[in-house]
């Protein structure tokens with residue numbers, strides 16, 4: 524059994540009121556990863572956390588820990604609205620207390636409150652990285668099996684439909700846009716680490732290579 528707080532591990536949800544990561548007031552994630560299913564958020568979060576010597580956290584894992592069941596079971600037994608409620612709470616809690624790499628569930632950005640929190644985090648200098656991927660590259664990664672309840676039925680069409688609806692949101696909230704098509708997860712993590720700049724690159728003075736600066740909405 525690995526140490527849950529070791530660098531690169533994915534931490535789960537904590538009991539309300541606990542502070543096992545010893546977060547100081549004002550603490551925020553080093554980076555938040557957003558993107559559709561199969562974009563590599565969970566995978567890259569672990570690799571990037573290793574790279575930065577911090578802890579990775581995944582709101583999907585947090586929701587499952589809180590509910591005591593898998594996301595698929597939450598969808599079937601409690602419905603998507605209940606899942607989204609648990610997800611909204613998990614995201615808010617993680618944004619408030621996690622100081623490592625934070626991977627969000629693919630649809631977390633659809634919630635208006637979450638959008639506000641992410642916009643404020645980005646405006647305050649936080650990094651929201653949108654892991655972009657095309658259907659062609661997402662398909663073999665996701666495998667389109669039953670563990671992703673929203674992709675049941677016609678997985679390819681469902682994925683593309685989700686992505687079409689969400690792309691504007693991902694792009695609006697992102698402060699960093701990383702295309703992952705044909706890019707191995709480790710290289711995706713490396714690109715993000717490079718974009719985070721000197722604070723994530725001890726001993727260097729490299730200018731952050733932000734590929735897609737924040738776009739302010741009117």
Ligand SMILES: Nc1ncnc2c1ncn2[C@@H]1O[C@H](COP(=O)(O)OP(=O)(O)OP(=O)(O)O)[C@@H](O)[C@H]1O
Pocket residue numbers: 558559560561562563564565566567583628629664665671703704705706707708711
């Ligand atoms: N850049 C990449 N290139 C090739 N395969 C990748 C890449 N990123 C992730 N994968 C693979 O794709 C699969 C899905 O990745 P992962 O679970 O990290 O995606 P996700 O964005 O977290 O999806 P979800 O939104 O469903 O949680 C994994 O098998 C992973 O190894």
Ligand SMILES: O=C(O)C1=C[C@@H](O)[C@@H](O)[C@H](O)C1
Pocket residue numbers: 559560583594627628629630631670671672673685
């Ligand atoms: O894209 C989505 O809406 C989802 C993605 C997964 O990360 C899970 O959060 C869940 O399966 C829903």
Ligand SMILES: [Mg+2]
Pocket residue numbers: 564565566581583626628
């Ligand atoms: Mg994931």
